[in-house]
Structure formats: structure tokens, C-alpha cells
Amino acid sequence: MAIRLFNTMSRKIEEFKxxxxxxxxxYSCGPxxxxxxxxxxxxxxxxxxxxxxMFIENGYDVRHVMNITDVGHLTTDEDDSGEDKMEKGAxxxxxxxxxxxxxxxxxxxxxxxxLNIMRPTVMPRxxxxxxxxxxxIKKLEKLGFTYEIAGDGIYYxxxxxxxxxxxxxxxxxxxxxxxxxEYNDAKHNPTDFALWKFSPTDKHRQMEWDSPWGIGFxxxxxxxxxxxxxxxxxxxxxxxxxxxxxxxxxxxEIAQSEPVVGAPWVSYWVHFGFLVDKSGExxxxxxxxxxxxxxxxxxxxxxxxxxxxxxxxxxxxxxxFSFDALESAATAYKNIVRRVADILRDGSGNVDxxxxxxxxxxxxVTISDNMKTAETLVLxxxxxxxxxxxxxxxxxxxEFVDRLLGxxxxxxxxxxxxxxxxxAPAEVVALSDARxxxxxxxxxxxxxxxxxxxxxxxWSVVDTRDGAKLVKKA
Numbered sequence: 001m002a003i004r005l006f007n008t009m010s011r012k013i014e015e016f017k018x019x020x021x022x023x024x025x026x027y028s029c030g031p032x033x034x035x036x037x038x039x040x041x042x043x044x045x046x047x048x049x050x051x052x053x054m055f056i057e058n059g060y061d062v063r064h065v066m067n068i069t070d071v072g073h074l075t076t077d078e079d080d081s082g083e084d085k086m087e088k089g090a091x092x093x094x095x096x097x098x099x100x101x102x103x104x105x106x107x108x109x110x111x112x113x114x115l116n117i118m119r120p121t122v123m124p125r126x127x128x129x130x131x132x133x134x135x136x137i138k139k140l141e142k143l144g145f146t147y148e149i150a151g152d153g154i155y156y157x158x159x160x161x162x163x164x165x166x167x168x169x170x171x172x173x174x175x176x177x178x179x180x181x182e183y184n185d186a187k188h189n190p191t192d193f194a195l196w197k198f199s200p201t202d203k204h205r206q207m208e209w210d211s212p213w214g215i216g217f218x219x220x221x222x223x224x225x226x227x228x229x230x231x232x233x234x235x236x237x238x239x240x241x242x243x244x245x246x247x248x249x250x251x252x253e254i255a256q257s258e259p260v261v262g263a264p265w266v267s268y269w270v271h272f273g274f275l276v277d278k279s280g281e282x283x284x285x286x287x288x289x290x291x292x293x294x295x296x297x298x299x300x301x302x303x304x305x306x307x308x309x310x311x312x313x314x315x316x317x318x319x320x321f322s323f324d325a326l327e328s329a330a331t332a333y334k335n336i337v338r339r340v341a342d343i344l345r346d347g348s349g350n351v352d353x354x355x356x357x358x359x360x361x362x363x364x365v366t367i368s369d370n371m372k373t374a375e376t377l378v379l380x381x382x383x384x385x386x387x388x389x390x391x392x393x394x395x396x397x398x399e400f401v402d403r404l405l406g407x408x409x410x411x412x413x414x415x416x417x418x419x420x421x422x423x424a425p426a427e428v429v430a431l432s433d434a435r436x437x438x439x440x441x442x443x444x445x446x447x448x449x450x451x452x453x454x455x456x457x458x459w460s461v462v463d464t465r466d467g468a469k470l471v472k473k474a
Contacts, residue, residue, distance in 0.1 A: 001058050001361075001364055001365060001368055002015055002016075002368065003015070003016040003054065003055070003058060003368045004016065004368065004369050004370050005238075005268055005270055005370055005371070006270065006316060006370055007268045007269055007270070008167060008168070008246055008269040008270070008271050009166065009167055009264070009266075009268075009269045011169070013370055014268065016237075016268065017267070018060070018237055019235060019236065019237055019267065022059065022060060022061060023060060023061045023062075023063070024055045024060045024061070024062050024063070024237050024238065025062075025063045025065075025232045025233070025236040025237050025238070026051070026052075026062070026063075026064055026065070026232075026236065026237055026238035026239065026240060027064075027065045027066070027067075027224065027228040027232060027236065027238075027239050027240070027266075028044075028045075028048045028064065028065075028066045028120070028239075028240045028241065029066075029067065029224060029240070029241040029242075029245055029249070030066040030067045030068050030069065030120075030123065031068065031069065031104075031105075031108050032069040032070075033068060033069065033070055033100070033101045033104040033105045033108060034100060034101075034104060035104060036104065036107055036108075036292040036294070037107070037108045037111050037292060037293070038291060038292060039275060039291050039292065039293060039295075039296065039306065039321070040242075040274065040275035041242075042111055042112075042115060042293060042306075043272065043275050043310050043319070044240075044241065044242045044272045045112060045115070045117050046115060046117060046307055046310045046311070047240070047272045047310070047315045047371070048064075048066070048117075048240055049115075049116075049117040049118055049406060050311070050315070050367075050371055050373060050405070050406070051238070051240065051270065051371065052064055052118060053118070053403065053404055053405070053406060054367050054368060054371060054404070056403075057364060057400075057403060057404050058364065058368060062121070063121045063122075063232065064118075064120040064121045064122075065120060065121065065122045065123075065124065065227065065228060065231045065232055066120040066122075066123055067123075067124055067125075067126060067223055067224055067227055068101075068105060068123055068124065068125045068126065069126050069220065069223065070097070070101040070105075070125050070126055070127050070207075071097075071126050071127050071207045071217055071218070096206060097206045097207055098206075101125075101127075111292070111293045111303075114293065114297075114303040115293070115303050115304075115306070115307050116303075116304065116307065116406045116407075116408055117406070118406070122231050124227045124230075124231060126218070126223040126227070127207065129223065129226055129227050129230065130209050130218065132226040132227065132229075132230050133218040133222045133223060133226040134196075134209075134211050134212070134218075135226070136222060136225060136226045136229075136256065136260065137154060137195045137196055137211075137213075137218075137222070138212070139260050140156065140195065140256060140259065140260065141154075143259050143260070144160060145157055145160050145161065145256075145259055146195060147188060148213065149184065149186045149187070151198065151201075152184065152186065152194075152197070152198060153194045153195070153196050153197040153198050153213075153216060153219070154194070154195045154196040154213050155187060155188075155192045155193065155194055155195065156192055156193050156194075156195050156252070156255060156256055157188050157189065157192055158189050158191040158192050158193075158255060159188065159189050160259075161255045161258070161259060163254070163255075163258070163263065164191065164251070164255050165191075165251055166254070167246055167250055167251050167254060167269060168246050168247055168251065193219060193221060193248075193252050194219035195218070195219050195221075195222055195256070196211060196213055196216050196217070196218055196219065196222075197216050197217055197218075197219060198213075198214050198215070198216040199214075199215050199216045199217070205217065220249070221249055221252040221253055221256065222256065224249075224253050225253050225256050225257045229257070229260075229261065234260075234261035234262070234265075235261065235262075235264070235265060235266075235267075236266060236267070237266075237267050237268060238266070238267065238268045238269075238270055239253075239266040239268075239269055239270070240269075240270045240271070240272070241271060241272070242271065242272055242274065243271045243272060243273055243274060244274065245271070246269070246271050250269065254266075270315075271316075272315050272316070273313075273314075273315065273316050273317045273318040273319065274318045274319075275318070275319055275321050276318050276319070276320050276321070277320065277321065291321075293306070296326070299323070301326060301330055302330065302333070304333060304407060304408055304412065305326060305329050305330035305333045305334075306326065306329075307406065307407065308329050308330075308332065308333040308377075308407060309325060309326055309329035310373075311373040311374065311376075311377060311405060311407075312329060312373070312374050312377060313373075313374060314371070314372065314373070314374060315371050315373070316370075333407070336380070336381070336384070336409060337409060337412045337413050337416060338413075338416065338462075339384050340384075340398060340409045340410060340412075340413035341413040341414075341416045341417050341420075343384075343391045343394050343395060343398070343413075344395065344410070344413050344414065344417060345417060346391045347391050347392055347395055348390060348391050348392060349390030349391060349392040349393065350390075350392055351392050351393050351396050352389070352390060352392075352393045355388070355389050355390075355393045356393050356396050356397055359379070359383050359389070359397045360397065360400055362379055363376050363379050363380070363400070363401065363404065364404070366379060367404065373405070376404070376405065377405075380401055380405075383397055395410075398410055419471075419472070420469070420470075420471045420472065424459055424470040424472070425457075427457065428454055428457055428459050428470060429470070431450050431453050431454050431457075432450075432454060432461055432468055432470055434450055435447045435450035435451060435454070435461065435468070436467070436468055438450060454470070455473075458472065458473050459471065459472055459473065460472075460473055
């Protein structure tokens, strides 16, 4: 089945053509483990997961590499200044940089698992690939792409790379892509960026290494090029990240990679829209608007409701977060789970292979067309309502949906069934039967009175199209 993706480099939707038949290698920019992950960061991770699931369901063998940044990410990467975020996080928490890296990586992976995101094939840490990063700088130095700023570091000369800024439509003159508002006057060009930063002489760094140019640490952009080349080869299929990374980080990755391996280094660049607040501003930790998955859990939201809400939009579009929007998504998700529970309780009939194939192909074609998750969810709801699809077939389709969208509909529905499995006592059953009779007689006042009595006994009565169901309260 054809897969189509919007390629940021060409600025159009293209049909995917793998470098190796039946295989897809992709690299996604991972977290800087100096703090908890923001729900905006996690939105990007969910999109990566859908991309991977889509390729797997299309029969591809997927190799996914996601870096863990545990060094070298400065607080103001746009002008290569400020504190290393890891060092800053260590000072904030009163721990070593190594300790906070372990702690926040663990917290990130907890969020990852709670959102049912498939683990990457490889999760390399920047600190484990210092030798590869130094080797890449050596190659760029030999090719004449670097220069040294005394007391500062080794920099990449962007004027030497004719295609600099092509990812976002930039050029070598005027307001080039990746340009900084302020920059070090010692730079040859405003867009030049650090490959290796020298350790400061006035304070001790916990993370620093020896190099041919002096003791220091790698620039943030370097790790992704070095690790992807090591783990995916000199050329690979897809590189992903948030839309903010295209302007500088990914632009710089291309600049430091293609002189060494040749162009194109990456076949398809896929970027995901921001999570924004009601004003349209990007939500981020640096702006003091920190909102992690724990903040949603603490308000009683299932992480799957957040995943469902993300899938109700399109990966290229920005989404405006609000708790009202999440509440609506949570209600919709719960309703689907309850419908799936009803289907599992019955499960009648035999699987209709033609019906299964029809729904399967509709959904896979839809999501394979530039990852249209919202449209795919519409098809799921239509399938659940389709009177011509029996429950045995629905269950088979739902197994596919869970593989494709990762919404855990079947496992959540089974958990719901288990929670409702306790048989209601005779007194409660009698009240429910009386309430049903009152509704048939259109004596709704009496029906409401009986519902209140049922509630007082610790049970809820839920009206379904198959009749009233009694659910024990938690």
C-alpha cells in the first residue's frame, strides 16, 4: 500500500520510496533529560509512534533510533551561549548531572509507556558517542568547514555549505534560515554554530572530555548526526522532530552531515506541529508553562485520553491545549471503550473476512495518506456503528486498530468488564427491573427515584441499546 508523507525539504506530499526494499530507518530527536517531559514534547513522541506503527502495518521492518541528550544542550542554543541544561538541572536538584540524567530518563520512559508508545529500536545517549562526535568534527575540519574562536570553541562555517538553509527555504544571502538575532561577533557568519565548546576556565564542569582542540564538550547539533550515521548508516529514510527544530537544529544537522556523506543525507524530513495555548503561543518549559503528564494524571485523566486527543488532530497542525478539550476527548474515549466492552461481551458470529478486509484497507489507506489519524478515528466509529458488521468481525478489526493507533481499546474494555463483573445483589436487580418498567410506562419521575435508590446502594445503572446494565461503583 502506498505511503505518502509531507516532506519539509520539498514542501510537498511525496510517495515514500525506501532506500532498501521492505525496510525503513528513521531517526527522531529525543529528550534532553534535565527535567520532566512537557506534554508538548510527548505530543511529538506520539506522532513518532503513529509513524512507526503505520509503516509496520504496511509490512516494513522499522529500525527506529531516538537520541537521549544528556550533555551539550545550551539554554540558548540559537547563539551557542548560556548554561548547559544538564549542568543547570543538576544545580537545581542538588544532584550530579549523571544522577539527574538517570532520574529524568526514567520519568520520561514512564510517560512513554503510559502513553503506549513503542520503545525505539535503539536509544543512544550523547555521552556514549563522544568519540564519534569528535571523529565527525575531524572530518569536517579536514574538508575545511571549521574554524576556532579562541577561548570559545570550534565552529562550523556555514558560508562553506552552499545548500545551507534549504530545509526551510533559506538562501546564502539576506535573512537566512537559522539566523540568530544576536551572535558572537567573533563568528565568521551569524548562522555559524559550535561543534565543540571549550570548558570555561572559571568554573568546573561535571561533563567534559579531552579532544584534539582542548578539553570541552560537543555542540548540541553534533550528536544527532554522529549517532544516526553510526546506527542507521550514512543515508537513511526519515528524520522527524517538532516543527521548531527545522529552522536551526535540523538545518545544522544537514550542514554538518552532507559534506561528509553526500546529499541527500535523509530522504524525508517530517515535522510535527506545536502544542499551543489559547493565544496561539507555543507551550514550553522554558516559558514557565511547564505541564507534564503527571499534571494530567493528578486531575484524573487517563494518559490514553491525551493520546486520543492528539490523534483527533493532524500531525502537521498546531493544537491548542485546554482542559476542556481534554475532557471532551476523555469522554469520547470512554464512550468508545464502553462500546468495545459491549462488543466483547457478545462477540457473536464468525469473522467475515470480506468485511474485515474492507475496514482494514479503508483505515490503512487513510492513515497511510500523510498520517490522517482524525479521519482514521472517524472510520473506527463508523465501523462500531455499522449494523452489517458482526461483533466477531468487529473484535478482529479492533485488534488491528489497537496495533495501528495504540489506543488500547480492547485491553481497556476488558478491564472495564472485569470491574463490572461482580453480580449485583437481588435488591439492586429488583430496583433496576422496576426502573425499567417505570420507563416503559413513561413514569420518568418514578424511574429517577429508583435510580437514586440504586445509587445509594453503591451501584450505577447504565442505559445501553441492549438494556440497562448495573455497574458497581469504585
